[in-house]
Amino acid sequence: MNVTTHPEIAEFDALSGPAGQTRGRALQAVFWVLLIGFVLVAPFMLYPVFVMQLLCFALFACAFNLLIGFTGLLSFGHAAFFGGAAYITGYALTAWGVPPIPGILLGAVFSAALGYVVGALAIRRQGIYFAMITLALAQIVYFFALQLPFTGGENGLQGIPRGHLLGFIDLNQTLNMYYFVAAVFMVGFLIIYRIIHSPFGQVLQAIRENEPRALSLGYNTDRYKLMAFVLSATLAGVAGSTKSIVFQFASLTDAHWQMSGEVILMTLLGGLGTIFGPVVGAFIVVALQQFLSGIGSWVQVVIGATFIACVLLFRRGVVGELARWLKVDSL
């Protein structure tokens, strides 16, 4: 049997060969420079609040990608972690006067705990059943957000104070707030990068590729999956908490199932299982929502058309296709 008759294998060889790896590293460096450069100068070129919104969603999408892209688990309930943490942080800041950083940590702890419960239940099933369980549990969280007295029901939690960072940096100043958000995003992004490139991340990718084989090699795949789920939920919570401080409110939109759908869209558009893809995807979706808001009812049509175009023309997403075109294995 001739190996070259199998295009997948030929491609695999090309991608993971030493040349591909070197090129990959160089390209990653380029992307890192671009990303850091963008984060540093963006508030002077674009509207800062818009960029903050972008960074929050980018972190959310990256956290989600950790689960779907690197572990192969499609969660349809990530809005629960994003929105839930937003409410917790919002309430802590408003009612207890907690400073921003402990507030975000509280939100993260909440979403980690919630992620543990949801994850522990959901990883017992696979594929569509996994997605349905996460969706169902996320809907429970949504209805809690709708009903509990402290969330303000459909009015949302309003007027969250931004407060002072470390007691002396006034976050009501737009630039201070911006660089705080940028720092949170970079830390979150680095954590995800580190996880992906750790031995733990390698095991996750092994589970994604072939779970029975990972199991037969002696890995307790359930524990790895649960750990990945909790990590992803925690980081999604950090994104939600930060967003609630930026916008000074937490609303039902954050916990609604459509938000779970949106984050899937972002990740798919940018590139599933790529490092920088979700950031690009979040940029596309948030920018479309923002800049097309003037054209009225066509926003949804344009976003839908973009998604269809993505599925038909570049299935690996923007960054995924780019990586393939440049013949590098990870970007």
Place this chain on the structure above:
Amino acid sequence: MKAITKLCATAAMVAFSATGALAAGGISNGVVKIGVLGDMSGVYSTGFSGPGAVAAVKMAVRDFGGKVLGKPIEVISADHQNKADVASSIARKWIDEDHVDMIADLTNSAVALAVQKLASDKHVITMATGAATSALTGKECTKYGIHYGYDTHALPVGTATAIVKNGGKSWYFITADYAFGHALQNNTAAVVKSLGGKVLGSSDVPLGTNDFSSYLLQAQASGAQVIGLANAGQDTVNAIKQAHEFGIVQGGQQLAGMLVLISDVKSLGTDVAKGLQFTSAWYWNQDAASRKWMKEYEKFSNGAAPTFPHAADYSLTMAYLKAIKAAGTDNADAVRAELGKMKINDFFAKGGYIRQDGLLIHDMYLLKVQKPKDGPWDVAKVVRTIPGKDAYFTLAQGGCPLVK
């Protein structure tokens, strides 16, 4: 020499302060910008907000003459997609970069509360029409926030008062199970009880329920004279449709909608919604001025019929522009003071005035669904006019922190 320098300095100072005063007195940036921030594509885009609201504001600007104090008036609009974060970031950009002077519409309570708060921090007037929550002028009231048209207190109270006075003493509620639905039910039940009626029971229905049969059967079995629908939008439409299938109205019970638009009735058909009573802030066939406005609006918006929030959008734009003219500036403090002083009496707001907490007080109307007589949109008739002071909560009841 020193004297001359001093003189020059003084002259310069006088000149500077004069230009400063001029800027404060005139129109900032040489244009009055009105931003219509609404739901252009979602569930509220046909009735409460949408292109119809933008058309109403633009028509008001046209009728005002397109200019105020010699400066042009510009209308911009955006779709907040019912997302408070999208709305908030559009509003921030409008205020910071586009120098929008007033934001109107703000359908969706979460959006309205978020934008009203943020706009007030930045000294910009907001005039919410589509949003229902009475918190806008209650606990969450702000210095520059105005609620124009209706709220979760005025609508049910108007309906309940009229129905109880007409003999509908015993009530059963079908309530959307979240804060909005409970607010509607509590406000209505309070009125029913205060007028000597009684509440026989209620069913809490999850938001977005399609099957109302078990709730309707309970309501039917309760023997109540009136079934109050403390919900909105698709929930109300579904409930009314199924009540028709169960023959509830034919069985002698009355249906009372707490938040119904004529566009809902139109989509249901007057046969299905027959006998339904609901309160509206305005009805196009209530008098000659309203009919005339309706005709003009249909011409202006290529045949689309207006709902009461659209009429409110027109009315508030007029009021806002008149206030700028009277104040001689578009400075938010001066315009808000002027809005508080003026009487608003047009086809929409009868005997209207804006209270200190930002709430527009004006007459409301109890409507009853009937077979159309004057064209396809004549789906109801005005049964009773409810004076503004009876419909809205008092300053003390609202609990606005600005009111002392």
